Amino acid sequence: MTTTVTQTSCDQALKKLIDTVGATGGAVYLGDRERSVLKLAAAVGQRVANDASWPTEMSWGKDAAKRLIEVERDRAPLTVPLLLGEEEVGAVIVSGGRHVARGTETEELSNECRALARALAPEPLPALEDELRRRIPAGACEWLKAVIAAAARGDRDAVMTAFPAMGRRVGREPLGSQSALVRRDGDVEIYLRAWRLDDAGRVALLCAFAGDAEALARELYFSGDLRERCGALRGLAVVGRTASALDPVRDAIRSSAAELFEAALAENPYASRFLPDDEFRHAVLKAAFVGISIARVPGVESRADAELSRMLLSYVTEREVAGRSVPPDVWPVAAMHPTAGLVAKLCGYLEHPATNHRIGAAQALGRIGDRHARPFMSDRLAREDDRTVRRILERALA
């Protein structure tokens, strides 16, 4: 995160976080990749420990900011990493708060920190430029800079010609970023983990375009080859503002080209936001069907309903009857609106030899909170070896 942070948004988010924890002061530090240091970005109050001011810079070692739950006993500071996507971009240090309990409070705190990281995130275009600059040769960078400038002048033809050339110019390898883009108007993270270099370049062009970028993305999709189409779909996640560019999403979801389907739905909040309920449900079901984790569909839990739950359970039954495996990530989603028979099935999957199934089933049962399931959960807990499953079961039974 190298761009200048708007001080007010940072201060506001920090204050909110301090209130959540009940602390007296706190500071936000942002990482400087090149120099491996954390730099002070914002501070509220003082360090209670010695009443001294916050250091403006501190070393950013491998584990410096990773001590998430260093619960204070004697009003010692609490350090929480700032995560954008899955990338650590800095740290928050909170002085002398209340005791932070395990469980929900920790979850709330980490949610607040995620919100803070989103508030501090750069705009999508500079973020993408930064990601690409660190990974592509100088010549490709120069070319990209020139076409981004043309896009920013509203030069539609330049974008239309640069779009197909992107793979040759900047490469087609995975981008390899654990980070996420944040739209100022959406407060949603758009994960970059499945993106390729050419996706990032194409989306940067759409972000830069001075004009109707949504309509342009639609047009580029229908005139594009497979890779261009993926870029246009990922672009809609960043520049899509209305349902008017749903055609490409629908086209991609109808397709059986896994790469295209993935670009339309996985980590793509555009599809999740604008697809009507029935189409959204079918898209989620098809994701499960083609082997894309439905957990990668943004908002799948908030949009889940009884009908989706029924469809997923029916799909599971169909797979079981055919003697085929079932994707474990359907359980927590199906549990949002449990249908008849789900709890019993989940109790069965608590005994599944695959850890992922036990994790999914335990999460789902915790979510449903059916008292009839408690004996089965306690019984499993007594024999469970896996730490994650144990933790989820303990929390669910607490």
Add this chain to the structure above:
Amino acid sequence: MRMFEPHAHMLSRVTDDYEQMALAGIVAVLEPAFWLGQPRTSVGSFVDYFDAIIGWERFRAEQFGMRHYCTISLNPKEANDDRFNEDVLRLLPRYLEKDGVLGVGEIGFDDITPREERFLAAQLELARAHDLPALVHTPHRDKVRGVERTLAIMREVNFPPERVLIDHNTEQTVPLVIDTGCTMGFSIYPDTKMDEPRMVEILKTWGTDRMVINSAADWGKSDPLKIPKTVNLMRQKGMPEHEIEKVVWHNPVSFYAKSGRLDLRELDTPVTPSGQLFQGNSILRGPRA
């Protein structure tokens, strides 16, 4: 011996052809954009065709371990059709930037009309703008005159001859082209154009510099195995292996490498068919793993 087929309209061929070509040693094929036999009636038909040869046909070829490239253009015959010729020209820039497009072609003459001249010149300009070589078709009728006009237009627009492949040459046209610096293509056909014995004679007479051979296989009576068949005859007639390899590999590869888009390491790596579907379609039949 590995071979590069620099001119075959694979869209009109069956999968048996791919299989036979691969078995015979052809590892890469270039598909020039051309007409469809049946005249098109609208620009949309070109869009679908271009999409097919940059996507679907490449996918089909890969199922048989073959690399597939193409050239894109408004073909000479349909340059005469005012229902869409201007629209197609406007379509070209975005297709010329697509992956796997190694040149502008086939362009050139069919009936040698003023329209054909205009679209030939315009497309040479496009080749220059997109830094691509050009594949030039020469007419079946009045071929010598067609070659002369082609060379004249190249000079008029100052297009570098080393970036032009003039195709479908015969004994009559070789003397016109041999000293220009253009690469020369020969289409070996069952009945017309050129056959294997004549081809070997031409190579013996004129040498192998900048000479390439192809099958120009399409929907008519043609034979996608004409390159390996000609190779057989070259061997029988005592041509050295390195000369043969020059004609069927090094010459076509180095010509299309001028596009800057032919990844030579990729050419040396065997294609492994992914078994994936292409936009929902598969040409694989029967049970799949």
